[in-house]
């Protein structure tokens with residue numbers, strides 16, 4: 001008999017369900033249990049770069065806001081460095097680049113504060129435009145959805161971004177661009193799970 | 205020298221697809237365009253790193269972490285333990301595992317849960333821990349109860365514990381659920397049935413582990429979690445340049 005490959009297989013995903021907050025953000029579920037909840041402060045106080053706010057809502061295929069979603073953000077610092085031992089370079093004290101974002105249970109609106117990331121070195125020496133990686137879980141989402149948030153005031157970098165340029169449908173590229181609000185440091189980034197203007201999601 | 209490189213492609217034939225019509229909530233929450241496949245970049249092969257200072261030792265003990273002085277939650281006392289491994293069979297050390305669950309009556313401590321079973325004043329229903337250097341983790345808790353949910357008129361979730369695991373990179377991020385050996389509701393559950401592969405479903409069923417029980421005290425279930433494996437290459441992987 002021929003030999004067998006002896007790899008294990010990844011555990012299959014299951015929905016995070018409606019009560020994901022109990023495990024990942026118990027304060028939002030309505031109780032206080034841990035000394036510190038993780039993912040509350042993405043950038044810390046010492047991070048360089050522009051302080052920004054990202055706001056949005058996740059919208060389902062019927063046009064309704066998804067009110068029980070949880071998002072995680074993962075980003076580089078203003079120099080394009082991830083707070084991870086395999087990424088060369090240093091980040092500021094207190095910068096972790098990761099955060100958890102909870103929606104308002106009544107409106108579905110979410111927001112988080114951070115610093116604007118810098119461009120990140122991608123594959124084959126190609127620079128990636130500044131971006132924040134987002135991962136979205138909720139009731140009814142069977143496997144977490146990965147997307148990327150880019151910035152409307154980085155048009156030139158976005159035009160050369162190797163990931164954006166993978167998307168053949170040029171009109172769908174717009175779904176990854178957070179829109180800077182006039183006269184403020186806030187960006188708007190609505191995520192559409194379904195429909196003609198469905199957000200681009202990635203299989204990473 | 206072997207350099208760690210990309211993660212193995214996720215086997216989408218073992219994961220649930222986005223649209224699973226018998227799990228009704230997925231119908232309007234499932235993307236319809238194909239996912240865009242990305243070769244891993246620095247954004248995917250990095251991820252948040254946690255340390256023991258981020259959590260407390262009591263956080264993995266759900267019998268104690270929300271109990272009033274000297275009291276205990278009601279229910280079957282269980283140990284849930286196992287290893288976090290990758291697809292190469294290697295342990296994933298020092299990674300964060302978070303769990304949440306209903307109490308023994310099937311009720312969640314959540315302001316949106318209105319099931320008539322009572323809240324247990326001594327049970328919060330969440331825990332977290334870091335795997336040790338061998339990828340090993342354990343929790344002490346009570347066995348969760350089955351609970352009804354709105355899907356078909358008469359759907360009951362099998363007893364289950366939700367788990368969230370990080371691994372070493374954002375590409376390995378995973379949320380799943382652990383079921384318990386012998387539960388007849390597993391085969392009836394539209395959420396379990398979102399998984400298209402029977403062997404993959406089996407992988408989510410914790411097995412009774414009498415060797416790990418504490419006699420006259422706590423029964424044990426073993427549950428290993430497998431995260432995506434990673435290539436090692438003898439050759440320049442071109443991730444960072446050239």
Ligand SMILES: [Fe+3]
Nearest residue numbers: 017361364366
């Ligand atoms: Fe549940």
